[in-house]
Structure formats: structure tokens, C-alpha cells
Amino acid sequence: MTNAPDFTLDTELAATEGWDEEGDAYERVSADGPDPEADPTIGAQDLAERHALRRVDGLRTELEDITEVEYRQLRLERVVLVGVWTEGTVADAENSMAELALLAETAGSEVLEAIYQRRQKPDPATYIGRGKVDGLREIVQATGADTVILDGDLAPSQLRNLEDKLKVKAIDRTALILDIFAQHAKSKEGQAQVELAQLNYMKQRLRGWGGNLSRQAGGRVGADGGGIGGRGPGETKIETDRRRINTKIAKLRRELKDLKGTRETKRQERVRHHIPSVAIAGYTNAGKSSLLNRLTNAGVLVDDSLFATLDATTRRTTTTDGRVYTMSDTVGFVRHLPHQLIEAFRSTLEEVGDSDLILHVVDGSHPDPEGQLAAVREVLAEIKADRVPELVVINKADAADPMVIARLRQREPHSVVVSARTGVGIADALAVIESELPRPDVAFAALLPYERGDLLNRIHQQGEIATLEHTADGTHVTGRANDDLAGELAAYAV
DSSP, X not given: OTTSTTOOHHHHHXXXXXXHHHTSSSOOOOTTOSOGGGSOOHHXXXXXXXXXXXXXXXXXXXXXXXTTSBGGGGGOEEEEEEEEEOSSOHHHHHHHHHHHHHHHHHHTEEEEEEEEEEOSSOBTTTBSOHHHHHHHHHHHHHHTOSEEXXXXXXXXXXXXXXXXXXXXXXXXXXXXXXXXXXXXXOSHHHHHHHHHHHHHHHHTTOXXXXXXXXXXXXXXXXXXXXXXXXXXXXXXXXXXXXXXXXXXXXXXXXXXXXXXXXXXXXXXXXXHTTOOEEEEEEBTTSSHHHHHHHHHOOOOOOOSSTTOOOSOEEEEEEOTTSOEEEEEEOOOBOTTOOHHHHHHTHHHHHHHHTSSEEEEEEETTSSOHHHHHHHHHHHHHHTTOTTSOEEXXXXXXXXSOHHHHHHHHHHOSSEEEOOTTTOTTHHHHHHHHHHHSOOOOEEEEEEEOTTOHXXXXXXXXXXXEEEEEEOSSSEEEEEEEOHHHHHHHGGGBO
């Protein structure tokens, strides 16, 4: 306060003299301008937002110190993983269980125990058999788990029987993946696609405690919550809920149809301007987003977790000779990807089928990269994208075993080895991508007047230039172009 009797301006100014050196009052600004590293990319902002919730120190009543633990881990589910091994080797079964553990951790749970057994086929009643259910119940009670996750697509009756016997929640692999997608979807289209897949999954699994979903509305529908719009006193609660789910599904499909129309309009514009498209596809956490950032400086989110990014990202880029093309990142695939997700994301996955080249990214440091390749190609065949030219990109070369890379190169002759993290092999990959892009069909030779610089610019963007010479009469250029551009160049042919 300036009215204080002991206040003097000189004294207050003298008190500020060490602030810049101490660095605790104001942040210094460089004379050369702001630091470019201080401006985070969109992906960095998304990653910071995802990990923004932190625990407040000193508020936990338990004795153990977990100061650095994220706030969300205070409410993690404690899960036990269960698998049934019906075919393949022991290594295949262990890789599948390891992947299920990563999925569970990505969904926000703590894995306490993981067990699997060899069976010719899953038990139709309990998936693992009556004897194994008793053993699993003992494990659940001993570990204090509150959820059991099963590595398979279970029928509603199997889940219900397991919950009745284990007295804890039981979910299958499909529900787990749907939960991860629901957490990571950000765009309007992505959220609608995930909700549609969840509703299709939930519709067949409606269940209530004590059979309350089987109760009828009774004689006075209005008093029991049916009200106007109900089908009468004979309609049960489960029928009402299923009808509401069907209504919501129909609404989401209409919304996705409108969004698909917008996507198709953008695609038609690219086709009309003869802009080639490259789609990046591959197994989840293989490094697709990192590769897109390295190739186009897209700045999208990168995180070492499964299904970190779900929303398709398209970036415009150019070749070394000036041709324009687009590169799109797509949703990652996984073994036994739920059919509901494939149907819900079909409009997004169609971007892969309509592309001119697929960059199939595989994690070279993974224990089973061949299994990743087979799982992705199975989904590509289902969406009719297996006919598109494919370039296998073996990523994470800095962490992979050279023997594994040599084995993959022998198995996939049309492949390149890169490291999106260090940049090794990126230049070679770009050279192969440019050579694989579709080439214009029509050869031309034209003398363009200098006032037709627009045509020369289109040749740079859409065609291939073999020779270019500036003369007194105009620009003499030869090369190849598409039919539309070649037709306009015909008036200046030489």
C-alpha cells in the first residue's frame, strides 16, 4: 500500500534488482524471439491433456508413499486375465496374453494375475470349464480382484455364468477394446462410431439384477414409468431398453451417413484434381503416427500405448519434384478386432481401400511381427483393400533385432526399414513412396507463354516434368500429365 508510512519508491525498486538473475519472478524472453520448442504441437497438447490429472500430494490416508502416481491410478480396477489356447504354439498363447495385459493397462486397470489353459475348444457354458472356474474363483478371492478379463469373444450366457460363479465382473476382449476406443475417441465422427459399436455390443447383453428387466409394466403403465410411447402393459423393461437402443443406433447411423457424405466430398475433390493418396495402416502401437509426423511434420499425438490415436489424420505433402499427394493415418488394428468396430469404422477404413498406396507399418521389435502382418491383412481383405499396392515399412529399427529385420526383409521383399524415432531410413522410404505413386498417362511437349504460369504450376503439382527450358518465346516443357491437363496443354503443343 502506498499509504503506508514506511513506503518509499526507491526502496521498492531496489528490492526488484535481483529478480532476473534469480529466475523466480519472471521468465526471460530471448532477444532472438520466442523459442520454437516452446510452442507445442497439437499432438503434444493432446498428450499433455491425457496425462493432466495428477494426484494431490499429502491427501491419501494410507501409509505407503505414492507421490508420483497419477490420480487416475487411485481408482484402477484390479483384474485377472484368463485365456484359452486352442491352436498355435505356446509362444502364440503367451504373446496373446501379453497383448491382453497391455490392453488392460491401457484401459486403466492393474493386472494381478494371468492364466491360460489348453483346450480343443472353449467350454460352451463357462468358456474355461467348470473345474477351472472353481480354481479361478480361488485366485480371484486370494488376489482381491474385482474384474476378470477373458481373451476371447464370449457369448452373453458365458459371461453371465461366470459372473454368477465368480461373484465379480467378467468382460471379454471385445468389451475391453470398446472401452479403450471410448476413452480415446475425440472427433465427432470417432465418438459416434465408437458409441454405435458399443450399442450393438450391448444390445445382446442386457441384463438386470433379480430379473427386473423381465418385469412387465402392469395395468397402469403411466405409474410404472412406461408413459406415452410405451407399447402397453405387456411390454417388459428389457424390451423397452432394447427398443431405445435400436432408436439410438438408427440416429447414429444417420449422423455417420451425413459425416460420410462430407468425407466423400473431400475425396472427390482430391480425385478431381488428380491428387494421389497414401494411407498408413498397420498394427496398433507400430509407430504409424510417429511415421506420419516424420514424413509430413503433422504434429499428431504420439504415445507408447495401444490405440493412442483413433481419428484419421490427412496431411498434404509434396514429392521432391513438386508433385502433390496426401498421406493419411488410420486407426490401428489388432488380433481379433471386434466385428462391431470394423462395421462402425467402415467409412473411415474405406480411406484405405480408396488410396493409391498403403504403407503397412509393422513393429520390427515386436516378438511376433509376422503375426501382426497377418492380422492387419485379414482386416484389409475384409474391407476390400487387399488389392491396393502395399509397401511394408519395418519400423523401430533402432530397437529391433537385426536377425528379425533380415528375416522380415526376406519374407517381404517389397519393404523398407526405418526408425521413426531417430529418422534412419526415412529418406529411402520417401524415395520408394514417390516411385510407387501413380504416374500420369499422357506424354506432352508444349511451349507455354509466360502469362500462362498457372499451367506451369499445375504441371509441377499434378504432372511430371522431363525437361524445362525458358526461351524468348516462352517456357518449353516436356513430360507427362493426366488427360485433363494434357487436353489444356494441347493448344500449346510443339
